Every structure is written in C-alpha cells, then in structure tokens.
Amino acid sequence: MTSALYQKRLQQWDHDLGVKKCKILLLQDNFSGHIVPDGLQNIQVENFEPNLTAHVQPMDQGVIRCFKAHYRAKYIQRAISRYDAGVTASEIYDISQLQAM
Numbered sequence: 001m002t003s004a005l006y007q008k009r010l011q012q013w014d015h016d017l018g019v020k021k022c023k024i025l026l027l028q029d030n031f032s033g034h035i036v037p038d039g040l041q042n043i044q045v046e047n048f049e050p051n052l053t054a055h056v057q058p059m060d061q062g063v064i065r066c067f068k069a070h071y072r073a074k075y076i077q078r079a080i081s082r083y084d085a086g087v088t089a090s091e092i093y094d095i096s097q098l099q100a101m
C-alpha cells in the first residue's frame with residue numbers, strides 16, 4: 001500500500017466515522033508509509049515508538065522471522081544448485097521477481 005493510498009483510505013474512513021458520529025483512536029506502527037493526512041476530525045492517530053511492534057504484536061515477529069528463514073534457506077539452496085550447474089559466481093544469486101514470489 002502506498003502512502004497516498006493510505007492517506008486516501010484514512011480520509012474516507014474519517015468521513016464514514018463522521019456520518020456515524022463516532023470518534024476513534026488508531027494505534028499504528030512506526031512505518032514510514034503511515035503518513036497521517038491533516039484535517040482528520042474523527043480519527044486520532046498515535047504511533048508506537050520505534051521497535052515496539054514486536055512487543056505489541058509478537059505474532060507478527062514470529063511469522064516474519066519464520067518467513068525470512070524459509071526464504072533464505074530456499075534462496076541459498078537455489079544458489080548452490082545454480083553453482084553446481086556451472087552458473088558463474090556473479091550470476092548464482094540472480095533471481096527474477098516471479099522466482100522470488
């Protein structure tokens with residue numbers, strides 16, 4: 001999600017909350033794309049301190065850590081297979097976006 005799309009979605013949500021006469025507090029992580037647009041009337045946004053997300057959302061940390069470990073293992077296995085197949089050292093780590101997914 002881009003920061004422009006994030007801002008647009010927040011503005012729409014703020015409008016929808018205004019129609020319902022609701023006010024909310026939105027707690028969000030310190031991601032650089034979470035830019036809060038000016039003029040929100042019904043949403044108060046507070047950012048977590050840096051590096052707090054892992055403590056507040058431990059599931060997030062575990063899932064990401066497992067995914068990265070799995071990805072790295074597959075990435076290294078692929079590089080070794082390519083090296084064994086005779087691919088030059090400068091090209092063994094080359095990977096397309098499709099292969100990465």
